[in-house]
Amino acid sequence: MNILVIGSGGREHALCLKLYESDNSNNIYCNPGNPGIQQIAQNVQFDVNNEDLLISFCKDEKIKLVVVGPEQPLAMGIADKLRQNGINCFGPSEYASQLESSKSFAKEFMDEFNIPTASYKTFESKDLSDCFRYIENSDLPIVIKADGLAGGKGVYISNDKNEAKQIAEDFFEGKFGEASKKIVIEQFLDGVEASIFAICDGENFILLPPSQDYKRAKDGDLGLNTGGMGSFSPTPFVDYKILEDVKTKIVSQVLKGMKSRKNRFIGCLFVGIMIVNNKPFVIEFNVRFGDPETQSVLSLIEGDLAKLFYTASIGSLEKNCISIKKDKYACTVILASEGYPENFNKGFEIKGLQNNSSLKDRFIFHAGTKIENNKIVNSGGRVLGITAVANSLKEAKENAYNLAEGIDFENKYYRRDIADSAIK
Ligand code: AMP
Ligand code: GLY
Secondary structure, rough: EEEEEOOOOHHHHHHHHHHOOOOOOOOEEEEEEEOOOHHHEOOOOOOOOOOOHHHHHHOOOOOEEEEOHHHHHHHHHHHHHHHHOOOEOOOOOOOOOHHHOHHHHHHHHHHHOOOOEOOEEEHHHHHHHHHHHHHHHHOEEEEEEEOOOOOOEEEEEEEEOOHHHHHHHHHHOOOOHHHOOOOEOOOOOOOEEEEEEEEEEEEEEEEEEEEEEEEEEOOOOOEEOOOOOOEOOOOOOOOOHHHHHHHHHHHHHHHHHHHHHHHHHEEEEEEEEEEEEOOEEEEEEEEEOOOHHHHHHHHEEEEEEHHHHHHOOOOOOOHHHHOOOOEEEEEEEEEEEEEOOOOOOOEEEEEEOOOOOOOOEEEEEEOEEEEEEEEEOOOEEEEEEEEEEEHHHHHHHHHHHHHHHOOOOOEEEOOHHHHHHHHH
């Protein structure tokens, strides 16, 4: 079957690679793609939010399945448009995507379906005095979240009530535009975080190996929040019992809840959990794969991902299309542009990519790269994701770092401590 993947990052490169390796895939197109993806798929460029262009492309190229990487097109209803036109989509409806695009929607949904999460309250700008009173009466630290999509930057944790009030006011005044006109203030949960992906067909699901990402820019979890500086999988902090809780108390409840609301959840449900006293609490839902967790998680998978996604998209998930590599570990190190997530320079040639293109169990996933004068240069904050798979996490880390050191561009920056929290 012909497949269209939407997106341009390392996550989409990893998705395209596994789809390319699937028995059930023929032509793979990626919109807009990147220079790494171009080696295994055909990059195409049109506005995916334009329904006419999207549907005519899918019809012309006989696309049987669309796989959506990022959240924005899902929040804008791409899956609904495709399904209305008879095209299968691995991704949830606009309604179900609110689990990610509106924190207040997600919190109310969790309340209704008894899904474990932090206690919370929602406020709008007209509630400023109530909000301030609530902050006054809260324990520290205080967690303040913009309701809408804020590119992963809409969460602040404050240890000072005056600062928390200022943050709330800035949010109401539109720090993140419409996304922060409503806010959620929630109880701080102290524990270990993990990311768990559930592949869902609306009724049934399978979990992929649990992973962890590193959001801060600098070693020791210091510095600014980023899109993610590295990941590893599986994480030893998620044991069998926690996974059972995630299945029965979280994912099953989401599927049941969405079904009862006539919006069966089809796609990847990303459950971000905090483990407190050996129990999982939902910190966030995303309605798509995580980046850079996907680069690690998919590297541990064998089999026919195309068939898995296709059967999910038509509501009859065939779980045994894939298997998890036994006793293997994956580690992904992000090579970023120095200065990310703030200002950084671009356009530097990336050297050392060719020497490494055929290594076994090592992968170079492109993200912020482009071709300029026949050379591959950095064009974004997160440039490459270097992934290695090995028999232990320690070895996976060493192999990823060895490969990372052999790739060079002028302002290359990376964390040195990815996976250390689990190796020690
Ligand atoms: P989110 O975008 O909701 O995942 O939040 C971003 C990050 O903020 C999470 O990955 C956590 O590290 C942290 N965070 C969010 N909510 C909480 C909470 N209730 N307690 C502690 N940390 C949190
Ligand atoms: N790695 C977290 C995310 O993709 O949102």
